[in-house]
Amino acid sequence: MGVTTAEWIYVGFLILCMQIFVTLTDKTVCSDYLVSGLDGLDDAKLTSSSNFGNNPLEHGPTNARLYLPTVWSWVAGANDVNQYIQVEFPGETDITAILLQGRNNYPFFQFVKSYYVLYSIDGVVWTSVTSQSQTPILFPGNSDRNTVVKSALVPSITAVYLRINPRSWNDFVSLRFDVSGCYNIQEKYIASEHYEKTQMLAPVDLVQYPVLNGNTRSLLECGKMCHQKESCRAFTFDKNQTICRDVTVGFTAQYSANSALKQCYVHKGIFTSLGFREFPNRLALYKINEQSLDQVGAADLCCQYYSQLIKVTSQPQMSSLQNIITGNDILLQANNQLFVSGMYASPDWKYSDGGEVMDNTLWAPDHPDPSHGHCVMLTLTGLASVDCSESLFSICG
Structure with a gap:
């Protein structure tokens, strides 16, 4: 989810002063x-x-x-x-x-x-x-x-x-x-370890989600309330209206055109159960999908995992992903090109959410080139343009 350690909201000793314990979660x-x-x-x-x-x-x-x-x-x-x-x-x-x-x-x-x-x-x-x-x-x-x-x-x-x-x-x-x-x-995981900052597709109006407290003083207090509610696995905090909401049901909702990306905090156990892994520097999570899909299918799959195609934003991050690929024979020999976030929006190449322009220093030699396609893949030599209809593995994050 591209989040730094400083952005993690810890529960357990720091908020609840309770013993951290190990539990089991289903992983697919x-x-x-x-x-x-x-x-x-x-x-x-x-x-x-x-x-x-x-x-x-x-x-x-x-x-x-x-x-x-x-x-x-x-x-x-x-x-x-x-x-x-x-x-x-x-x-x-x-x-x-x-x-x-x-x-x-x-x-x-x-x-x-x-x-x-x-x-x-x-x-x-x-x-x-x-x-x-x-x-x-x-x-x-x-x-x-x-x-x-x-x-x-x-x-x-x-x-x-x-x-x-x-x-x-x-x-x-x-x-x-x-x-x-x-x-x-x-798999075992730390049940009270922390919540992970991410984004989820949700209705533009969040009023359908239950209010944990309508007069919450801080994000930390909101996190504590979610943790104390057994069924709460995700929450969002409106600091302007001081409203804390339980958005757990948002992760199983059917999304419509009237949806937008909303910032929320999700219990890390959810991501563990979905197969996300930590980068070697432990500063972010990623998931390589070992299923060959076109770019639309890959993006939809990441959405099902409450995520999005990963944004490759720095050389160290890209090198870490390339090292993961070269460390597995299946990826190295046959699946070393993987969809990541990126789209050609003439005259620029931008991340798939339509936001910032991509860093030109991350491209492989002779790329980007719109004649190769309008989507982006990670290769062993850098980012490259690719036809969106190609069937490739992908990376969520």
Whole structure:
């Protein structure tokens, strides 16, 4: 949310003089890459029927991560149709697609050409993904080593465990893979830590929101009142009218054309539950959306997260985001261009909210160029113009 530490409104010791305590919050993870994205799974969650040469270090399932840059992959211990690689998710997961890739190792041309998908809730009883005629679907695999082939599961399936069972292959049963979908987990967070300053879309007239107090002396007092009300997770304070309002319901409202951005303060636990992370300097929050959408879809997704496409306003901030991208194989190899705030409004490039002009020093070489498109993406060399209809990952903040 692009907010400095000094702008955080702390509750707990500083306001309520009460003990800070730890509680659990639901966190939803949605990604085109559930196995190896930013919220990817631990190695222990990847298992297999066998490994070539009984050598898990070089041929075990932990080498099956998509875009893994080494020469290894998962290679089965036998070339037969009884082999599988398995992934365990943190809980029941809505699975929408499988992504498959061969082994990255010239001169060997090892890849899986077709496969079955099996899934389970308990890891004991397994069900095959079948067609309407109830026969197992033979999914198409690869025809080379490095091209990623994505197969949608329509309808999606719900599973805790998933297996890929190769049925035909080139040279050896060998693959890298990932899975698209969503799951919910519970994470610990500091329940009384602080509220985060942000903006939300809300009706221009806020009178529909309940008043916590009509004669509030300060922003800190308003924050204390919200914290003491169990259901309050967001508040706004009108210092001119000294009115403190509970705007929690605004986060689930359906917005209309008669809406505007309103400043409010939101309990940080909400952002934690939505997957926001702190920058290394701990001065702001960001969320990388690992779902390929056009710019309108990306902006709408940020809005659903009570945020907006992030404003890249400084070189240190941009460098931090670029370091995050280069630190993950999925982002670095295949998704290193991400929508951020920015739009061409001739003759200037401005942030998407129509505000200030963007800093010219942040652009990549040969950018901005309206002929490339009227939206803005972050790349490894700086900000760049891009066609708004492109499908890219995005960053909220």
